[in-house]
Amino acid sequence: MKFFLLLIAGALLFSSCDTSSDWRFNSATSGYVPVYAKAVDLENIGVEAAKPVVKPGKVYVIGNLLLQNDVNSGVHFIDVSNPKQPVKLSFLRVPFSTEISVKNNYLYVNNYNDLLVFTVADPANPQLVKRLKNVFPYHNSEYPPVSNTYFECVDPSKGIVVGWKSANLTDPKCRR
Amino acid sequence: MYRYFKKLFCIVFVSAFFLHCGKDSGANNYAGGSPAGQGGSLARFAVVGNYMYAVDKENLSVFSIADAANPQLVNIVKVGFEIETIFPFKDKLFIGSTSVVHIFSISNPQSPEKLSQAISPDVMRRCDPVVAKDTVAYATLRVNGACGGVQSILACYDVKDITRPVQRGVALVGEPYGLGYKDNVLYVCDRQRGLIVFDISKAYEPVQIKTIWTGRWFLDVIPYNDLLICWTDTGVSLYDITDNRNPALLTTIQ
Structure with missing residues (x-):
């Protein structure tokens, strides 16, 4: 069971946003874009x-x-x-x-x-x-609610992320 | 095997309160005399006495609500990753995440202390809710196409030793979500089959009594005295569970 836990921990580590280039597509793919609110x-x-x-x-x-x-x-x-x-x-x-x-x-x-x-x-x-004020970090604010997906990186200057919607992306910089 | 490790899975571990059924024959006991509120098995907020516990993605926040109008954030406890649900049972909190179930003691209510974590042998699947009754906990482990697995199950855990939960039995289900129980009957929300009613007189050998198919997607249930409150994809459906083996539809609310 510890073996599995280690693998799980590893999978979670790799699920974070990663901007290294070795896995990146340089073409259109499906993924998620943030929904912003003021x-x-x-x-x-x-x-x-x-x-x-x-x-x-x-x-x-x-x-x-x-x-x-x-x-x-x-x-x-x-x-x-x-x-x-x-x-x-x-x-x-x-x-x-x-x-x-x-x-x-x-x-x-x-x-x-x-x-x-x-x-x-x-x-x-x-x-x-x-x-x-500010007692809950909003649970969908950093990345989409699913893993193994590309997404448009969050841009704080556009507002607050209140959700995600699926979309076709071109050369996405973020993945989870 | 590698493909499994890339897959996200989750266990939501939930426990149900002991609900007191009005034994007086005749009159239904919908609201009862119970002053306590109750949420479903998928909630992120839980009120226990003078405290409200809330889970976000990683942390358990403790609010003092001794003065109910004026809650104070008094503690934040790091729990883990991808936390999804919280359910109080007696002096314990069952906190579900996408990987393991965290069990905390709230003997000292302001300072929750981790006792153990539960992992199903089916952990490589995507999983969902569970319930606890006395020394047994029931979990629905949902197979998800994107996440692998073969068969969704209702898992029965022995939690007599709260520091070492062990799975002791299973029943097959379709696409399960929330769940709850009244006495020896367990209700499981199933997107494919509807509301599944199990006899749990033998704790580790749940027997399916019936399924109630309405075309609606049942997401969660709250057994509340003689009332079964069902969260569905169209709103709420209310069932009379005076006879807990035979829920009778009272109304639907949109």
């Missing part, structure tokens, strides 16, 4: 009327309150006190959110690198009470 768009928080989910994400339940993340856009609040007829209460807009949990009447949500705290005593009208 910092100002990250903090566009607000409460909206209930609406259908667009990109269903993780769920969380506490008592009769069911929460579902809408991947990278926010959190749906759903009353399941009658689970045969759940009622959607509201949508809390939180850009680049993926994780949710609750203690007492406080909801914790990630917002890119920050942790936000909302009071949800009134789930129809959650209110932001606290922001902890």
Whole structure:
């Protein structure tokens, strides 16, 4: 088993971004390009009327309150006190959110690198009470979510990387 | 063999809480009296008492939430590479990564301490979630076309000795994702087959009772009292699991 672990460790080492030239293609290939956002768009928080989910994400339940993340856009609040007829209460807009949990009447949500705290005593009208800046390194910010792929190197001057999309690349400089 | 080593694989190791089913016959116990919230087996946040634990790609962050409105980051513990999930079980944290499962003690909640790591014999495959119940943990190890492997399995680990998890049994599944259990019934999300219901009365010999195929892709489940909350690719589906062997669809939410 230690043998395998060593090999695994080796594989992980080689999965990092490598700009040496021996493996490079000098032609078009498929891979990933970063999706950038401006910092100002990250903090566009607000409460909206209930609406259908667009990109269903993780769920969380506490008592009769069911929460579902809408991947990278926010959190749906759903009353399941009658689970045969759940009622959607509201949508809390939180850009680049993926994780949710609750203690007492406080909801914790990630917002890119920050942790936000909302009071949800009134789930129809959650209110932001606290922001902890830069507590999470965003987990897709450095390279694409798959290995053995080429990608366009991140250029910080273009903004913050909030995701990746597949694309055809010409002479990509980065690989993982 | 070399091609295997280039492949990414993962194990998400998850443990499920003991859920108390309302034994009073008649009335369903959907919300119960439980004040505690619960996330799924794929979560990156976990609330345990006065602390919230969060995993990013490499680290476990510890937030004090003694004052729930005013969390404080009190500790950051290096865990490893490609961390994906966290699940609390009693005084343990099971932290899934693409390579191994890290098991931490939170006896001292502010200072998680690593106890062991679990690796399936099927480690060269791409793997996904697991669950723990008492001294057993259940893992779904997902085969992925790009990552090799032949057959996705549900793996049963003996975690009696938390410092040395050992695989003791397997069941074949299709393309598994999250999972959870209520008493002696285990629910496994399977993209190809739907929701698979296993009898786990014999801990290391899971027996498939039935599958529920709806056309939806089941991603994760939260058994919550008499309610089974399913994250699907169209939103949420709610099932009544008063009879835990026969989940009955209540509604779907989009």
